[in-house]
Amino acid sequence: MEEFWRIVGEDGRIEPRDVMPEDYRASLVRQIAQHAHSEIIGMQPEGAWISRAPSLRRKAILMAKVQDEAGHGLYLYAAAETLGVDRGELLDKLHDGRQKYSSIFNYPTLTWADIGTIGWLVDGAAIVNQVPLCRCSYGPYARAMVRVCKEESFHQRQGFEALHTLSHGTPEQHAMAQDAVDRWWWPSLMMFGPHDAESTHSEKSMAWGVKRFSNDDLRQRFVDMTVPQAEALGLTLPDPDLRWNEERGHYDFGTIDFTELFEVIKGNGPCNAERMATRRGAHEAGAWVREAANAYADKHARRTA
Ligand code: 3HC
Numbered sequence: 001m002e003e004f005w006r007i008v009g010e011d012g013r014i015e016p017r018d019v020m021p022e023d024y025r026a027s028l029v030r031q032i033a034q035h036a037h038s039e040i041i042g043m044q045p046e047g048a049w050i051s052r053a054p055s056l057r058r059k060a061i062l063m064a065k066v067q068d069e070a071g072h073g074l075y076l077y078a079a080a081e082t083l084g085v086d087r088g089e090l091l092d093k094l095h096d097g098r099q100k101y102s103s104i105f106n107y108p109t110l111t112w113a114d115i116g117t118i119g120w121l122v123d124g125a126a127i128v129n130q131v132p133l134c135r136c137s138y139g140p141y142a143r144a145m146v147r148v149c150k151e152e153s154f155h156q157r158q159g160f161e162a163l164h165t166l167s168h169g170t171p172e173q174h175a176m177a178q179d180a181v182d183r184w185w186w187p188s189l190m191m192f193g194p195h196d197a198e199s200t201h202s203e204k205s206m207a208w209g210v211k212r213f214s215n216d217d218l219r220q221r222f223v224d225m226t227v228p229q230a231e232a233l234g235l236t237l238p239d240p241d242l243r244w245n246e247e248r249g250h251y252d253f254g255t256i257d258f259t260e261l262f263e264v265i266k267g268n269g270p271c272n273a274e275r276m277a278t279r280r281g282a283h284e285a286g287a288w289v290r291e292a293a294n295a296y297a298d299k300h301a302r303r304t305a
Contacts, residue, residue: 001019001021003018003019004018004019004020004021004024007137008137008208008209011135011137011209012137013137013138013139013142014137014138014139015139015140016082016083016139016140023204024208024210025083025084027201027204027205027208027210028080028083028138028141028210029080029083029085029090030099031201031205031210032076032079032080032083032141033076033077033080033085033090033093033094033099034099034100034101034102035076036072036073036076036077036080036087036090037073037090037094037099037100037101038101038102038104038105039069039070039072039073039076040069040070040073040279041101041102041105041275041279042069042101042102042104042105042122043066043069043070044105044275044278044279045105045107045108045109045114045118045271046062046065046066046069046109046115046118047066048109049062049109049112049114049115050062050063050066052112053112053115054112058162061158061162062115064154065119065154065155065158068151068154068155071151072148072151075144075147075148076141076144076148077090078140078144079138079140079141079143079144082140091283094279095276095279095280095283097267100265101275102191103187103190103191103261103264103265103269104122104125104187104188104190104191105271105275106264106269106270106271106272106275107183107184107187107269107270107271108270108271110179110180110183111176111179111180112162112166112176113163113166113173113176113177113179113180114180114183114184115159115162116159116160116161116162116163116165116166116177116180117159117163117177117180117181117183117184118159118184119155119156119157119158119159119160119162119163120156120159120160120163120229121159121181121184121185121188121226122184122188122191123152123155123156123159124156124159124160124188124222124225124226124229125188125189125191125192125222126152126155126191127149127152127153127156128192128218128221128222128225129191129192129218129222130145130148130149130152131145131149132211132212132213132218133145133210133212134146134149135212136209136210136211136212137208137209137210138210141210160229160233163177163180163181163233163235164232164233167233167234167235168234174234174235177233177235178235178236181230181235181236181237181238182238185237185238185239186238186239186256186257186260187260187264188222189219189222189223189253189256190256190258190260190261190264192215192216192218192219192222193215194215194258194261195215195216195258196214196215196216198258199214199215202214202215220250220251223242223250223251223253224250224251227242227244227251239253239254240254241253241254241255242254
């Protein structure tokens with residue numbers, strides 16, 4: 001393992017054929033698979049609004065974004081497969097609950113303002129959490145994240161712009177935007193995971209050069225970045241304890257209710273059952289495509305053998 005630690009110590013990249021500790025490989029499979037699952041489940045809350053977008057322009061933007069998320073899932077399943085697992089096996093683990101996806105996608109999208117808010121807050125949080133992953137020690141994951149992050153920045157900007165239109169629109173539109181932000185702010189902070197002291201993987205993940213900054217550091221970075229944006233939107237963030245702390249050079253913010261995060265992770269969020277039923281249904285409905293693709297691949301292999 002000397003070579004592994006030399007490469008990690010020099011901030012190099014571990015490639016699929018390199019010798020690596022089994023727990024490094026297993027933790028990467030866990031994180032990359034759950035990241036991929038989050039991308040494909042994340043298509044559902046926004047996909048529900050494609051047919052109800054308020055204009056052709058918004059519909060086209062939302063279709064492009066949801067399609068991007070599917071692509072992110074594919075990149076990430078492909079990155080996971082370089083670690084010797086099969087995406088079919090990973091999807092089975094998602095469907096039977098042995099693997100999870102991000103808590104954030106278990107909340108409902110009640111109005112069109114939710115779509116702008118998801119882009120602004122959820123994809124904004126994703127960028128803060130995922131840009132450092134472009135420099136993580138595992139080569140295929142780091143390289144997959146470069147394109148994912150470029151597309152996430154489009155996702156965040158389109159969300160901010162959609163929300164800005166609403167927050168500067170009629171009083172009813174402003175109220176709709178404020179209601180969505182009130183509902184999505186705290187779940188967005190939970191995306192960064194438990195506090196560092198309660199994080200089961202951070203210590204090893206940081207030693208391996210996978211996690212580059214702690215959950216709390218990235219959460220703080222997200223809050224510091226987002227507060228001025230909320231001011232530009234003319235919207236308030238639902239936290240009475242939010243205030244600039246000159247001494248710290250950061251915003252202080254209120255206590256996060258992590259019992260909500262753990263309840264949602266356990267499956268008790270508002271939309272967990274619906275998301276998984278839709279996911280399993282899509283997988284079953286797509287079986288014929290997988291069979292046809294495998295039959296074609298077998299035929300092609302026989303022809304070229
Ligand atoms: N939702 C679900 N599970 C969560 C979670 C959340 N918001 N936050 C933490 N967890 C889980 C972890 O997966 C871990 O459980 P496990 O052992 O079963 O995997 C447990 O809670 C303890 O958390 P840790 O902090 O110890 O776990 P990690 O070191 O893995 O950190 C993480 C959690 C920051 C989410 C990290 O896994 C990570 O950076 N993952 C890659 C990015 C990612 O998956 N983001 C999900 C957002 S979806 C997205 O970005 C799509 C975009 O289009 C919006």
